[in-house]
Amino acid sequence: MAVTMTLAARTGAAFQVPRGGTLRVINTYGSQVVDTWAVARQEPQHGLSMAHTRAVLGRLVVKAGDELVDDRRRPVLHIAEDTSPGVHDTLIPACDPVRYRQLGHTGHHDNCSDNYHRALADSGLPDLLIPVPVPLNLFMNVPVNSDGDIVFSAPVSRPGDSVLLRALADVVVVLSACPQDILPVNGVLQQPRDVEVRITDAPGKHTEERS
Template identity: 50%
Template structure:
């Protein structure tokens, strides 16, 4: 087993994952969304892409057994296990200072976009852009006609996903700081992960 590492509440972490290794991401308390990115370790301009993933899978909900694709339409991760009900989001951009300003914040609010940059910086890297993330456990129902809403996660404490690397990659994760709308049940907390051989 690998070392259990905390993704701090409202913060981010990035980790190198070699081809064949797996990253086990744990929703420790059950209601925390984790914005997730993956970059080709040899070329950061190739990254997990939600628009390409949706086109390749033909669905907005990746599930256990699915490959997760890059902007070059290559598999970068495979979702080998998912113990949650499988409600994850591929539609919404990561939160940023602009989002919180629109929600009424007049001072700085932690956000997933900045968490991506900070977590990559810890590894001495700079992401070439902020791709749309795979929002693990985020519950964005889509109604008939296409209307979306922001709801609390349906996952439970200890649910996990296991992502198997299909190439050497950098996986970055942000324990989403959103506390204004209900996507984290109004209470952002820490999550955990470990890298497994």
Template identity: 50%
Template structure:
């Protein structure tokens, strides 16, 4: 991956600061990788992008191009301005954590999106007292009329991407989800690298 892209290593996390008006292109490089995504208001880490507040604001369950995501204070923080990935994302599933993997039968340490969030923040000198529910980019969690959900591979093709525009100064964190027990990262259950590129908001 070239053109100044930053790697979100398979199974790990990465943080980036965005000024209001900047945009970030999150690339599903292999096409099969889920990227857990968070955004925090830079000068107040207790204010962050909230899925439950965003669903009420958008009047839909998952964001589409042109939708605005809001914080737990109901303030706009990001806008989804472009999506070539098939517009299938998830706003309901919590970040994976040690207890999730224990429940799936894993013994001992397993990388998790929760750990990736906090480690990435620590890497830039920040911390969060909690783990907000993430925007799970590229994650395919279909539901039926009875409300039952399923766990499916992403529909994105290799190189599919979303572009998110920062509406306030914020800190974004991404985790290339390390889930390798169920097939949300493709039928081979193999986490891989994803990438992002930050710009001044002009076209990529």
């Protein structure tokens, strides 16, 4: 059975996804970046690795049909479907308190790194990956130009666009609705938004999930 929940703006959550289970990330407002990690449930010292995935795919950007791998190059997640224009980021680390300080913010600022640690703690899985792995930044638009420069740009995804991830191993998927509101990472309005997450926890249920 599929369960849909709201991931509130600026927050994170962890989801147990067994091999064959699926998780759909729905960009309700179209403008929200979702930092995405997958940690191996039985061996939490391993997890989804963007560096290894880029090398295996021979590409900077992930597409529908791709198999994403962990730091042992073992398949972890399959991008089963992507209804968005396909612009995602695999390069940029999760935002953290230092990032916001360097951007001129004083005092506390919600951030994806803290969301990751908190969500993983709530899941009961040991927090062994140091530093926080570079996430798959769904819907994040950071084009690389011909000089190698990168630009933090607004997402090009549309309201209701979604990415369907299928677990290729037993994993805990951690999501963070990025609270970046200083750069246009979450749209030109710089307004972090809620997203929706739909999970199916059993193999063979993706047909129902799509209904």
